Structure formats: structure tokens, C-alpha cells
Amino acid sequence: MTGLLDGKVVIVAGLGGIGNGLARRYADEGALLVIGDLDAELATRVATELDPSGDRVRGVALDGADEASVAGIVELAVGGFGRLDGMHLNFTNASDAYLPGGVVDLPLEAFDEVMRVNTRGFVICAKQAIPPMVDAGGGSIVFTASIDAYNGASTRVSYQMSKAAELALMRHIARKYGPKGIRCNAIAPGLIWHYKFDQNPMPDGVVEQTRARQMIKSRFGKPEDVAALGALLLSDDGSFITAQTISVDGGVTFRP
């Protein structure tokens, strides 16, 4: 690793398959990290694995859809490390991800829950993170969105809509707070294979269909692929990149 994030104070909100990989790469690049997840045990375990001393990586319980909880993790970063330079919003609620139906069959409770976490939650995180970043002279916010935001799918309509809303929020942040030194970008992954897919196989045909749509046939995406782009976007090497949605999907989508 090259010390891309040396000394930068970064929050990773949402761990798990991709998020654990983000935390690992950012720690390896020298960031001072506060990592949070609804699953508190996961957050503390990953933090201890990355930094047993707790001096450079701290893991906490986080509900990214709860304002007090988000204020708490921001305060931990600013109070503990002196400022906030970056935040990667990676958590997601996928209440309708595995429901077979379309909008006609959609339980509205699932829709409300996906929107509460993915859309309202990202708004809450932005409200809490931007002021201390402006105080620090600027910062970088990265969203993990999805190619589902612009690539229609016949199921998971709430999830798709929430990801499209995240892109709108990303562009708003870039335009409104760019003059104050805030950059904001979204990573749109395709299929990123991780440990949860090993534990819970996908429905029949999904793997084959995804491979057929990828231009890169030799493998699926890995958390490291998302983390590599996240590290660039959080770093000073990415300092002229803002308001972008960048796909990490092996060529499933072609966008201008």
C-alpha cells in the first residue's frame, strides 16, 4: 500500500461483505478510522482485527438511520482524532431484495423500511458529516450505490429507487458544498462476491446471467475492487473528482 490516506480521519458506515474490505484497505492506506454497523459485534471485531491497540481503528454500534447514533460516530471521529476528512456510506437495507414480485405485489412496509434506511439515513449522515468536514477545510464523501440505480430490474423496486435517490443526494452535495471543499461521489457496483454469498447461495440463474452480462468473464467483483476506488476518491489523488457515479461492474453497464 502507498499511504494514500495517511493521517486522514475517515468513517466507514456499514461493514459486512464490502464494508469489511473498505475498512481493511483504508486502514492499510494509513487512515485513522471509525467504523460502525448495526451489528455492534461485527464492528468491534473488525476494528480489533485491523488494529488490536485501538489507537488507529475504532469500531462502534451504528444505526445510520438514527440521527443521534450518526451524531455519535461523527463525534467519536472528531473528538477522538481531531477532525473528519472522509466518510464512506456503505450500509444498506435490502428488505425487498429477495422478494419475487414487482411493484404491484410490493408490501409497503418493505418500501418504507428501505427508504427509511437507505434514503433518509444517507440524508442524516450527510447532515451530520458535512459541517465538521467544512470546519476541517474540506472532505470527501463516498456512497456505495449500485448499478440498480440506473439499470432496471424486474424485482427489488424499493432498493432500486433508494439507490437512485442516493445519486441525487450525491449530486446535490457536490454542487452545494463543493465550493466549501466537499467532494461527493458514488460507486455503483455490479455483483461483488463476498462471504455472505458463500453462505447463502443466490437464486438459480443469477450467477450465470451476471457472468453473461459482464464483459470481464474471468471473475466476479471483489470487495477489494470497490475499496480500491473508494481509497482513490477519499484521497488527495482524487481531489479533482466530484459529482461522479463510477461503476465497478466488470462492464455490465456502459454509461457516458
Ligand SMILES: NC(=O)c1ccc[n+]([C@@H]2O[C@H](COP(=O)([O-])OP(=O)(O)OC[C@H]3O[C@@H](n4cnc5c(N)ncnc54)[C@H](O)[C@@H]3O)[C@@H](O)[C@H]2O)c1
Ligand atoms: N454485494 C453486491 O453485489 C452489491 C452490488 C451492488 C451494490 N452493493 C451495495 O454495497 C453495499 C454493501 O453491500 P454488501 O453486499 O456488502 O451487503 P452486506 O449485507 O454485507 O452489508 C450491509 C451492511 O449494512 C449494515 N446495515 C444495515 N442497516 C444498517 C443501518 N441502519 N445502520 C448501519 N448499518 C446497517 C448491515 O448490518 C450490513 O453489515 C450496499 O450499499 C449495497 O447496496 C452491493
